[in-house]
Amino acid sequence: MKQTPNTVFLTGATSGIGLGLALRLHELGDKVIISGRREDRLDRIAAEHPGIETVPLDVADPARIAEVADEVTRAHPELNVVATVAGIMHPERLLDPAHLATAEATVTTNLLGTIRVLSAFLPFLAEQPEAAVITVSSGLAFVPLPLTPTYAATKAAIHSYTESLRVQLADTPVRVFELVPPAVQTALMNQEDDENAMPLEPFLSEAMALLAAQAEGELLVETVKPLRYAERDGSYPQVLAQLSHF
Template identity: 45%
Template sequence: MKNTGNTILITGGSSGFGREYARAWHDAGNTVIVAARSADELEETAKGRENLHAMPLDVADAAAVEQFAKEIVERFPDLNVVMNNAGIMPYEDISGARDLSDAEKVIAINVLGPIRLTDALIDHLKARDDAVLINVTSGLAYVPMPKAATYSATKAAIHSYTLSLRKLMEGQVEVIELVPPGVQTELTPGQSTREGYMPLDEFIEETLALFAQNPTPEEILVERVKGFRFAERDGTVKENLDMLAKR
């Protein structure tokens, strides 16, 4: 992935990772479009930056994704980087029968959202030079958090989907998986100040350095996430699962 001169779309751009990547990549000399459900928060992300643009989008709405894709290609024909970052992580108890509406919402946003947006834009990306697609997964794709079982499963699904996409897009679109550890954002209530989670600014700084490598790694892995990413190889899945079950 080249460092400058891109036109980049980031979903989930109203806070957390999305907001910080949007600002950093804009300031590095890229045109950036941020998308999310909250128009007000998107405008806050873009405030004061001439080439940072806000476009509301609900990735759980199939028709909205299709219309959004048409509009963004028309407005930004040089679009060459798409970052599927939007996601939600509600806690749940799967040990008994329950209302599955929250689980269905997680799947709609975390799995169907990136699949639909990728499908809507992949032909455009294939026709662009220096095309990149970035899927944000999680260390929990490799070792699940029991009280966020559906979230963890959705990230495992996107990891698998990314592997398939990378293979099929060889020589056409660079496909990158960003694998965060627990980071101090508001993904879950109180997480932005939770002890033991990686400070957001440190995560952004370390990952931007990895994105800037030539060639860019297929997987963007900060040091803190490698224990989860390689747990199966290292025989530490049970140990990590027991630790996550206590959180």
């Protein structure tokens, strides 16, 4: 990705990977605008990190996405990076009819939220001299966690969508990155203290190094590669069996 200075808009950046990326980019000297559903967290982050701008956004609300895209691009005509980090992850029991509400919310936030945000910003980014899009899939896009079937399905869809996006934007100034996290110690699925998950700060350091080094493509930290390449390496059945115990 283009070296600093960039102007970056991130969704889902009030905690976890989204906030971590925002703070790392801010420290590098980029102009950072973060969004999220929780206005109290946005206010606290802005107070603790002067220079970071905030805007409330629930990516499940298409009308609000359009409003925010207009607001952000008007206020920051130099905007050249959009990162779609917003996502939810909940367990589902597929024989329980109640799981359908969870599945629908997950698709709306994780998949449609990403598509709608990109749709709103891409025409603007395509007019910039240099620009980038960062989507966030998961190692579970390649081997699912059976406990969270719709989450894994949306991340597989994000991977496929990003592949197509990269091809369609090849003749534009917009470079396309796909961040593929492993399990990371964040509030997602209450993994903050999960010893099987990668600590957040080392993950961020490795991801930022990859982002700086690559022209575009998948951003794969070492920990996620056993999931990413399980089918290629012939270990898919074993990895799926391991994940099935969670």
